[in-house]
Amino acid sequence: MTELYSERGASGWPLVWGPLFAVLGLLSELIIGDRPHTLMWIVTGLGLLWLTAVWVYARRRFLAVRVTSTHLTQGREHLKIADIASLPDEEAKPGTRVLGGGLSVPRKYAEVPVRLKDGTRVLAWASDAEAFRDALRTAVKDCTP
Numbered sequence: 001m002t003e004l005y006s007e008r009g010a011s012g013w014p015l016v017w018g019p020l021f022a023v024l025g026l027l028s029e030l031i032i033g034d035r036p037h038t039l040m041w042i043v044t045g046l047g048l049l050w051l052t053a054v055w056v057y058a059r060r061r062f063l064a065v066r067v068t069s070t071h072l073t074q075g076r077e078h079l080k081i082a083d084i085a086s087l088p089d090e091e092a093k094p095g096t097r098v099l100g101g102g103l104s105v106p107r108k109y110a111e112v113p114v115r116l117k118d119g120t121r122v123l124a125w126a127s128d129a130e131a132f133r134d135a136l137r138t139a140v141k142d143c144t145p
Contacts, residue, residue, distance in 0.1 A: 002069045005135035007127060009063030010056045018048025063106055065126050067135040069142060074124055075100030081143045085117045087136055098123045112136070 022045030029036045066073040070081055077100050092113040098105055099122050105111045110129035114122050114136070126132035 001071075003066065004069065004139055005065065005067040005126070005132055007063070007065040008060055009065075010059035012056065014052050014056055015049060018052050019045040021045070021048060062100065062102075063109075065132065067132065067139055069139055072099075072124065072136065072139075075102070077101055081136075081139045083116050083118075084136070084140050084143075085115045087133060087140070088113050088115050088121075092121060092123050096121055096123050098125070100125070 022041045025044065026036055026038065026041040029041075062075045064073065064075060068081075072079045072081060072084070079099065090113065092111065096113070097120070098111075099114075100106075105123055105125040109125040109127055110132075112124045112126065112129055112133055114124050116122065124132070124136070
């Protein structure tokens with residue numbers, strides 16, 4: 001199973017922000033000459049770390065995109081490449097089902113219409129639509145006998 005395209009949904013860098021802000025707050029109190037509120041800054045850093053960890057986890061779970069030689073994964077939904085008939089160039093009609101379980105294509109993601117072998121049309125999505133479409137076309141071409 002060859003991976004042709006992958007998006008993780010979020011990187012781990014945001015996890016650094018909360019503790020970094022807390023350290024900067026503590027340092028600013030030390031520079032100003034106030035008595036530092038060390039416990040408050042530790043609790044603040046841990047709280048921001050926890051909130052950011054939940055955010056990163058959710059983005060990685062619901063916004064991950066992966067195309068392999070056998071499957072297309074969009075968020076929580078997996079679709080066999082063998083079930084894809086083509087990638088039409090025309091725009092999808094309003095109300096077309098979106099892969100991944102959402103009501104619409106996620107913000108800042110481009111939609112890619114997909115026609116399945118049973119005749120239905122669905123919307124796939126990716127941040128780099130051209131690379132995603134090329135990977136899907138390659139997978140579909142390699143999968144057809």
